[in-house]
Amino acid sequence: MTTVLTGLEIAHRIELSVPGAVDDAKPEAAFIQADKLIDVCTYLRDNPELQFAFLSSLTAVDCLDHFEVVYHLTSIRLNLRTAIKVRSYERENPKVPSVTLVWAGAHFQEREAYDLMGIAFEGHPDMRRIFLWDGFAGHPLRKDYLNLPGGQMAGLERFPGEPGDALGGRG
Amino acid sequence: MRLDAAWYDLRDIGNAVGALLEQIREWGAPDWVPYVTSSVIAIVGILLWTVLSVLAFIWIERRVVGLMQNRIGPNRVGPAGLLQPVADALKLLMKEAITTRNADKTLFWLAPIVVFIPTMVVFAVIPFGEKMVLADLNVGVLFLIAIGSINTIAVFMAGWSSNNKYALLGAMRTIAMLISYEIIQVLVLLGAVLFVGSMRLGDIVAWQDDYGVWLLFLQPLGVMGYVIAGAVEMNRSPMDIAEAESEIVAGYHTEYGGIKFGFFYQAEYLAGFAIAAVIVSLYMGGWTLWGLEEWVPGWLIFLAKMYGVFFIYIWSRGTLPRLRVDQLMAFAWKFLLPLALLNVLVVGGEVLLWQEQDLSSGEALPLFGAVNFGLAVALVIGWALALGHRRPEKVAHRAILTQELGAIFYGDIAPRP
Amino acid sequence: MTLDGEKIIDADMVIGYLHRSMEKLAEERTYTQNIPFTDRTDYLAAMTGNLAYVLAVEKLCGVEAPERAHWLRMIMSELQRIASHSVAVGIFANDCGAWQTPVMHMFRDREKILDLFEMACGARLTTNYMRIGGVSRDVPPEFMPAAHKLVKELPKKLDEYEDLLLSNEIIVARSRGIAVLTPEQAIAHSVSGPMLRASGVAWDIRKADPYAAYDKVDFDIAVGTDGDVYDRFVVRLAEMRQSVRILEQALDMMPEGPVHAILPTATVQPIGNPVAPLAIRPPVGEAYGCIESPRGELGFYIVSDGSPAPFRFHIRSPSYINLTPLKLMSVGRTVADAIVILGSVDIVVGEIDR
Numbered sequence: 001m002t003t004v005l006t007g008l009e010i011a012h013r014i015e016l017s018v019p020g021a022v023d024d025a026k027p028e029a030a031f032i033q034a035d036k037l038i039d040v041c042t043y044l045r046d047n048p049e050l051q052f053a054f055l056s057s058l059t060a061v062d063c064l065d066h067f068e069v070v071y072h073l074t075s076i077r078l079n080l081r082t083a084i085k086v087r088s089y090e091r092e093n094p095k096v097p098s099v100t101l102v103w104a105g106a107h108f109q110e111r112e113a114y115d116l117m118g119i120a121f122e123g124h125p126d127m128r129r130i131f132l133w134d135g136f137a138g139h140p141l142r143k144d145y146l147n148l149p150g151g152q153m154a155g156l157e158r159f160p161g162e163p164g165d166a167l168g169g170r171g
Numbered sequence: 172m173r174l175d176a177a178w179y180d181l182r183d184i185g186n187a188v189g190a191l192l193e194q195i196r197e198w199g200a201p202d203w204v205p206y207v208t209s210s211v212i213a214i215v216g217i218l219l220w221t222v223l224s225v226l227a228f229i230w231i232e233r234r235v236v237g238l239m240q241n242r243i244g245p246n247r248v249g250p251a252g253l254l255q256p257v258a259d260a261l262k263l264l265m266k267e268a269i270t271t272r273n274a275d276k277t278l279f280w281l282a283p284i285v286v287f288i289p290t291m292v293v294f295a296v297i298p299f300g301e302k303m304v305l306a307d308l309n310v311g312v313l314f315l316i317a318i319g320s321i322n323t324i325a326v327f328m329a330g331w332s333s334n335n336k337y338a339l340l341g342a343m344r345t346i347a348m349l350i351s352y353e354i355i356q357v358l359v360l361l362g363a364v365l366f367v368g369s370m371r372l373g374d375i376v377a378w379q380d381d382y383g384v385w386l387l388f389l390q391p392l393g394v395m396g397y398v399i400a401g402a403v404e405m406n407r408s409p410m411d412i413a414e415a416e417s418e419i420v421a422g423y424h425t426e427y428g429g430i431k432f433g434f435f436y437q438a439e440y441l442a443g444f445a446i447a448a449v450i451v452s453l454y455m456g457g458w459t460l461w462g463l464e465e466w467v468p469g470w471l472i473f474l475a476k477m478y479g480v481f482f483i484y485i486w487s488r489g490t491l492p493r494l495r496v497d498q499l500m501a502f503a504w505k506f507l508l509p510l511a512l513l514n515v516l517v518v519g520g521e522v523l524l525w526q527e528q529d530l531s532s533g534e535a536l537p538l539f540g541a542v543n544f545g546l547a548v549a550l551v552i553g554w555a556l557a558l559g560h561r562r563p564e565k566v567a568h569r570a571i572l573t574q575e576l577g578a579i580f581y582g583d584i585a586p587r588p
Numbered sequence: 589m590t591l592d593g594e595k596i597i598d599a600d601m602v603i604g605y606l607h608r609s610m611e612k613l614a615e616e617r618t619y620t621q622n623i624p625f626t627d628r629t630d631y632l633a634a635m636t637g638n639l640a641y642v643l644a645v646e647k648l649c650g651v652e653a654p655e656r657a658h659w660l661r662m663i664m665s666e667l668q669r670i671a672s673h674s675v676a677v678g679i680f681a682n683d684c685g686a687w688q689t690p691v692m693h694m695f696r697d698r699e700k701i702l703d704l705f706e707m708a709c710g711a712r713l714t715t716n717y718m719r720i721g722g723v724s725r726d727v728p729p730e731f732m733p734a735a736h737k738l739v740k741e742l743p744k745k746l747d748e749y750e751d752l753l754l755s756n757e758i759i760v761a762r763s764r765g766i767a768v769l770t771p772e773q774a775i776a777h778s779v780s781g782p783m784l785r786a787s788g789v790a791w792d793i794r795k796a797d798p799y800a801a802y803d804k805v806d807f808d809i810a811v812g813t814d815g816d817v818y819d820r821f822v823v824r825l826a827e828m829r830q831s832v833r834i835l836e837q838a839l840d841m842m843p844e845g846p847v848h849a850i851l852p853t854a855t856v857q858p859i860g861n862p863v864a865p866l867a868i869r870p871p872v873g874e875a876y877g878c879i880e881s882p883r884g885e886l887g888f889y890i891v892s893d894g895s896p897a898p899f900r901f902h903i904r905s906p907s908y909i910n911l912t913p914l915k916l917m918s919v920g921r922t923v924a925d926a927i928v929i930l931g932s933v934d935i936v937v938g939e940i941d942r
Contacts, residue, residue: 002797028874053775057876057887057904070889072876072904076775076791077577083876105778105912112908116611131604131941141612240692340591340923489689494758495924569754570819570826572808576795580811581771581788 002074005082007031013050014084017043029070029083034096037086041102044073044084051075052082055103060113062143067094067119088119098124116141182468185302188212213305217294225440229256232485239489260433268429271334278332283427283434285325289318290441297448298373300458300469311372312360315449316353319404322442323349329435333426341425344496345406351503352403358511359396362518363453366390376457382536383461387454389540391547392514394454396507401446403499406439407488447480448473455480505558510550517546589918589926596926599918601911606941614901618867619645619720622901626888627714629903630939632675635668635705636881638718643799644877644888645720649856649870656845657722658801663735663838664708664717665800665879666831670742671701672882673824673831676934680821681753683931684762690753697745700738707731720868722848732839739835746832750825763817767917767929770815777913781884781906783933786823787815793880805837817932824934859896867896874900883907883934905939 005013011025014032021036032040044052052073061068067088074081088094098121100106108130110121115129118139129136138145191212192205230245230253237244245252270279296311298304308314323346330342363386364370367378379385387394427435451457455476458469494502521539571580590598610629614622626641627634639661646653653661675698678691702712708727709717717724753759769779774787784791792809794802810826812819851858851865858865870892878887884906891900910933918926 054780055778056878056885057889057902059889059900059902059904061891061900061902072887072889076789079577079796081797103778104773104776105909108908108912109778130601131607133604140609236689240689241696242692491758495762495922497922498761569750570810570812570822572826572830573790573811574795574808575790576792576809578790579771579788580790580813581815582813 001079003080005080007083010044010082010084013047014040014043017047023087029085031085031087034086034088037097038099038102040084041071041099044082045102049078050080051077052080053077053103055099055105055109056081058099058106058109058113060117060119060141062117062141064143065089067117069096069113069119071099094119095122096120097122100124115139118142182464183300183302184216184470185300189302210305213303217291217305221291221294221441221444222437224444225437226256226260228440228481229259232488235482235485236489239486263430263433263436266429268431269426271426273334274426275332275334278328279426280431282325282329282332283431283438285328286322286438287434287441289321289325290438290445292318293445294448296372297445297452298376298457299473301373303458303470304373307373308371310370312364312370312375312453316357316360319356319445320349320353322404323353329427335426338425348403348496348499348503351500352400352507355396355503355507355511356400356404358508358515359393359400360453362390362393362511362514365515365518365522368522372452372457375453376459379456380459384536384540385454385456389536389543390454390514390518391544392510392550393518394450395547395551396511396514397450397454399507401450402484402487403503405443405446405484407443407484443481443484444477447477447484450480451476506554510554513546513550517543589923591923596918596921596923599915599926601914603937603940606937608942610942611901611903615897615899618896619870619898620865620867622898623718624714624716626903627716628938629905629942630881630883630886630907630936631713632936633668633672633882634713634715635664635717636879636886638716639665639800640877640879640881640886641888641890642718642720643879644875644890645870647877648873648875648890648892649720649851649868651721651849651851651856653722653849654846655801655843656726657847657849659838659842660723660727660847661718661800662802662805663835663842664705664715664723666834666838667701667704667735669831669882670828671698673828674698676882677749677753677821677824677828680928680931680934681759683927684759690749694749697738697742700734704731704734704738707734719848719864721851722846724848724864726847735835735839739832739839742832743829746825746829754822754825759821760818762924762928763821763932765814766817766921766925767932768815769913769917773913773916774815777916778909779884779913781880781882781910781934782820782823782827783884783910785810786812786819788813793878793885797878799879801838802834804841805834807834817928820932820934869894869896876904878904881906883936883939884910903939903942905942907933907935907937907939911935911940 007026007029011022011030014030015022018036018039021033021040022030023033024031044050052075054074054076056072056074057070058072059070061070067090069086069088070083071085072081072083086096088096096119098106098110100110100121101123107125110124111126111128111130113119114121114124114127115131116139121127128134132140188209192209195205195208233255234244234252245255248254248258270276293315295305296308296314298307326345326349327342330338330340330345333339363375366386366389367375369375369378375386451473458464458473460467460472464472521535521542525535525539573580589596589600608628610625614625617625623638623641626637630637674694675691678694681690705715705717706712708731709715709724769777769783769787771787771789774784774789779787780791788811790809790811793799794807795809807830810823810830812823848864851868856871857869859867859869872892872894874889874891876887876889878885880886885904886906887904889900889902889904890898893899914929914933917929921929
């Protein structure tokens with residue numbers, strides 16, 4: 001069985017070797033300062049007790065007041081999993097350092113995050129859009145892309161037919 | 172030979188034509204009239220026959236390849252799909268023949284014609300029966316090779332004038348292939364010509380009939396070389412790199428649509444028939460079958476053999492994957508070419524031996540056959556080993572099965588299960 | 589591709605022609621309504637796509653499916669693996685030039701598997717079979733005999749394919765030594781699935797982090813040693829054999845019981861019938877659930893904010909990420925090799941573009 005290192009445990013370990021890097025620690029992931037990101041990632045990859053050489057997934061989330069870039073890491077040798085996150089509070093042009101030098105597999109995933117969320121990764125060898133064409137205006141996966149009239153955003157507040165609904169849903 | 176020359180003797184249609192020409196001469200027509208008449212009759216006959224054969228073989232090929240692939244093949248259009256080729260031909264005729272804007276218009280328009288004509292012209296020298304040759308040239312074999320090489324120019328015209336990088340790439344590959352294998356063709360056919368002593372195809376067939384043996388048995392290296400070189404000339408799998416659909420769309424005929432593509436398509440089949448016809452004439456006794464031609468018309472025997480050889484080509488198309496272009500050319504230059512040269516040397520030596528020692532054919536031919544066969548086997552195996560091709564492993568390379576998670580087995584030379 | 593004659597100097601991927609913005613669409617639909625989306629990402633392996641998503645949501649909600657559902661999920665995944673690898677191996681032989689003959693033969697077996705799927709859930713390709721908390725319905729009585737029959741016939745067919753394809757001179761010449769990926773390169777480029785195992789790394793999520801009854805059956809991980817195109821081919825054929833082995837055990841060992849859990853009303857607020865709810869409101873949080881799909885590690889990252897629709901729905905698609913070393917593998921090779929290399933990565937464009 002894979003051992004999942006919770007955010008708190010991995011934050012503790014990171015704090016020991018790269019002090020000042022951890023911003024916040026929650027059970028699901030450790031939040032890292034953007035400027036220390038590459039050091040932390042190199043530490044996670046090279047430390048013989050962790051050996052997180054495999055980047056499972058790199059993705060971005062638009063939490064309405066900030067952006068989060070989530071890194072899911074796997075250690076093949078030691079069968080461990082963990083997750084770290086980086087926050088960016090800028091709304092227009094968020095910037096996060098690129099980890100392509102640490103894990104080459106981040107190349108396409110960062111391009112996708114840039115294309116769909118608009119997060120520019122500094123130090124990426126080829127920062128351009130990948131799914132959408134070059135002149136596309138906007139970043140579609142953002143929550144405020146093409147805001148519907150009335151300030152309504154994408155999402156489902158209520159499922160039509162929920163109990164207590166005006167339409168008299170089934171209970 | 173052994174045929175009586177009555178005009179109704181269907182065993183050789185040349186009899187009927189000959190009788191007609193006699194009649195025309197008796198009516199006092201000028202000299203050129205019988206000549207032109209015979210040519211016209213032969214031309215019309217060849218045209219009709221080739222076109223009908225192509226139509227028939229489109230159906231046969233698709234059904235046979237379908238059966239090899241465990242599926243049925245076209246069976247909707249007409250009874251058992253027999254009208255499928257007609258449907259294909261009509262579709263091609265009715266499609267708009269687009270000429271791309273940046274294409275070189277004259278060349279673009281000329282290329283299909285230039286591809287089609289040589290493959291038809293080749294049939295002029297092939298003997299379908301004793302008196303059924305359109306042009307009984309003294310240099311028949313040379314004519315074959317020369318006309319066959321016009322194909323190369325046509326392919327280049329097609330690829331270049333399309334103004335499409337994939338078409339050009341396909342054309343370049345095809346030309347490289349065609350040139351390499353033409354040299355081999357020439358050398359191999361030279362072996363056959365040396366043995367017989369004449370370049371006239373009718374003479375070669377007659378020689379095989381007189382001595383009662385097919386050149387197939389006497390020159391195995393030659394046959395092997397020509398079959399392979401022929402497959403390449405036909406652009407047919409396993410050497411269909413020119414039109415490898417998964418690789419470069421359709422190679423040099425990417426930009427062609429409608430009836431222009433129809434010309435390329437038909438030219439491929441005609442080239443196939445031409446090569447099969449040459450193999451049959453030169454190596455398999457042509458229209459003779461050790462005396463059977465007294466009862467069965469010679470041209471029927473010829474057609475049966477020709478279709479049989481073409482069937483083997485269809486078979487190899489349905490079965491074998493295709494080689495890469497550089498592998499194919501390495502095969503031509505490093506493997507087939509030395510063997511073809513050695514073949515010429517050996518054949519020349521044998522002919523000299525035969526003439527000088529004044530041996531009878533009963534002793535010489537079996538001896539030569541045995542020597543050639545043994546030499547062929549030894550050379551093929553020996554030269555392949557010398558070039559570094561080892562025997563393919565009888566037990567294929569298998570995966571390692573393990574339960575250790577996270578272990579790395581790269582570069583392992585541990586024995587496989 | 590930038591070419592110099594036939595040699596490739598530079599290769600760039602141009603994708604996005606099948607981009608359907610699934611991740612955005614999923615933010616407006618309930619969790620159950622998103623299950624058909626997961627069919628259509630990797631349409632050649634719909635069962636595993638469904639399974640990955642449903643496992644991620646179950647992780648988020650803390651719901652456990654009943655025993656029989658686990659075994660059914662495993663059986664369907666392994667059948668799907670055989671079907672998907674049939675396509676991959678057949679198309680690889682097609683790319684090498686064997687004019688669709690191997691494809692047709694392998695599709696014959698795939699047809700039988702698709703018939704089984706039709707028996708189970710009504711659809712052949714986009715199955716929509718898994719649900720959050722189990723599977724949508726139990727298999728009909730005619731499923732088991734048909735599955736047993738298929739599992740008896742498959743090993744002979746696999747022997748035939750291995751004999752014909754693996755020792756064929758031309759296929760060996762077209763694929764041995766081409767596009768070698770060392771294990772360090774493969775791991776660094778986040779390659780997963782048969783491509784990673786062909787490079788010699790024995791990593792299979794079914795063994796590393798077993799889900800759906802994989803820890804109760806016995807099977808091996810198939811690993812290659814050279815990391816070239818030929819080894820990827822060999823690994824896929826060997827995996828088909830292991831799938832047959834799993835199926836033989838699973839079809840006998842499957843217990844009886846319900847196939848759908850009753851979703852706990854407290855944590856997961858189901859709307860409608862608790863066994864087959866119209867929608868659920870999972871607790872606030874996030875989860876990353878991944879499985880071993882026929883192409884590699886298929887993962888779903890789901891963030892929930894308590895509403896009936898996911899706040900963020902991200903698909904970690906193996907085909908997309910396995911293409912990362914494509915430039916590394918193709919530069920210096922010829923155009924003909926590029927086709928074979930792309931065939932060995934075993935991509936499904938629906939998964940790449942989502």
